[in-house]
Amino acid sequence: MTYDLWYWPGIPGRGEFVRLALEAGGIAYRDRAMEKGDEDAGAKALMADMGGDRNDPPLAPPYLVADGITIAQTANILLFLGETHGLAPSDHAGRLWVNQLQLTIADLVAEAHDVHHPIDVAAYYEDQKDEAKRRARAFRKDRIPKFLGYFERAIDRHGPWLAGARWSYADLSLFQLVEGLRFAFPRRIGHVAGDYPKVFMLADKVAALPELAGYLPSDRRQAFGNGIFRHYPELDAAT
């Protein structure tokens, strides 16, 4: 069967974590809002679908319609795809470990978003720019090292991938997180990359996966821009 993926068109956002798993897993899907070909039309179609009458409503995209059920929350969708399509270890401990890593990645993704929207997600960046500068400082100084150091230890323990001998959906997500951080905080990441060689090597290995060779250069892959990871030069610095 073909899954339906619903996410805001025009940004990678949280939808990209799902898309990477679908693509790397060779799983048939329709990218419902994207296939409208026009961002406005795609966003309207998404809102119409999301407001529709269903038993398991999502609070927000991304969500996946699969086998008659609607699955929302990025880590939950990936848990489903991991189990159903072998994108995570099948043993109890390995499955929980990958879910734990995914949730930890999701925590940093949420924080990366809040760097540019520390006060009000519904207000403009320009209206919270000074606060964003202060939050960015703490994010660069404390949060990036804390999380990247953690993933470095995880790879060190389990390597070469986060959960051992085979890549899992958490590896794809770590790649996307690293890509996002590189885009939003190039000076900071340039400064610390050498401290986390295993993390950056893993990201490079994901970028070189044969399973993603067709996808990554395609126009199905969304460029960073105005989404979760944003490059505001005033929020970036080496330290």
Next chain:
Amino acid sequence: MTYDLWYWPGIPGRGEFVRLALEAGGIAYRDRAMEKGDEDAGAKALMADMGGDRNDPPLAPPYLVADGITIAQTANILLFLGETHGLAPSDHAGRLWVNQLQLTIADLVAEAHDVHHPIDVAAYYEDQKDEAKRRARAFRKDRIPKFLGYFERAIDRHGPWLAGARWSYADLSLFQLVEGLRFAFPRRIGHVAGDYPKVFMLADKVAALPELAGYLPSDRRQAFGNGIFRHYPELDAAT
């Protein structure tokens, strides 16, 4: 077997979501940092354990040591407990639905924390008080209704509990979220409670569960105070 729960002593925090599931499920556990009887000693024991040599390190508490594996991330621990002890539906769709709800609860919990720490989690509230006032306004106005309205619809569809005829760990967590919001934002919650009758009735039903009758009045249950949910009168208002 008896599980080991590790969490910061003296605050309910994210540990309480796990504790409620353990208690309501009648599951044997040791509350390792709490049993030191002294907060400083408990925190030291936690940090020593967390820094220990293990294959599946947690980034942060809470974590559960069970069957020789360490499980971190609140929603992941609850997924494990739900599956192992029947605290969630066992069918595929129901299990994913409860995990999705738990992750959505976790999102609002994280936002409730960031209300009083919008800039820097490692800095004092007093040093980000003005920003906190602005973030609190958006949280009260937009975020509380968005999430409570969502849970109201979920109960409306599935009722009487979030996933149907039996309570699951997500119901326990929704109760704790409601309790936390009532503590931190009593004026706001007093003003909107009537809009979400099913949510508040569900919370009352959890409070009255025979499975929790021994726990809730006990000193194993931590009082709100200086943790995720904090009552700063200047951050609360009816609207």
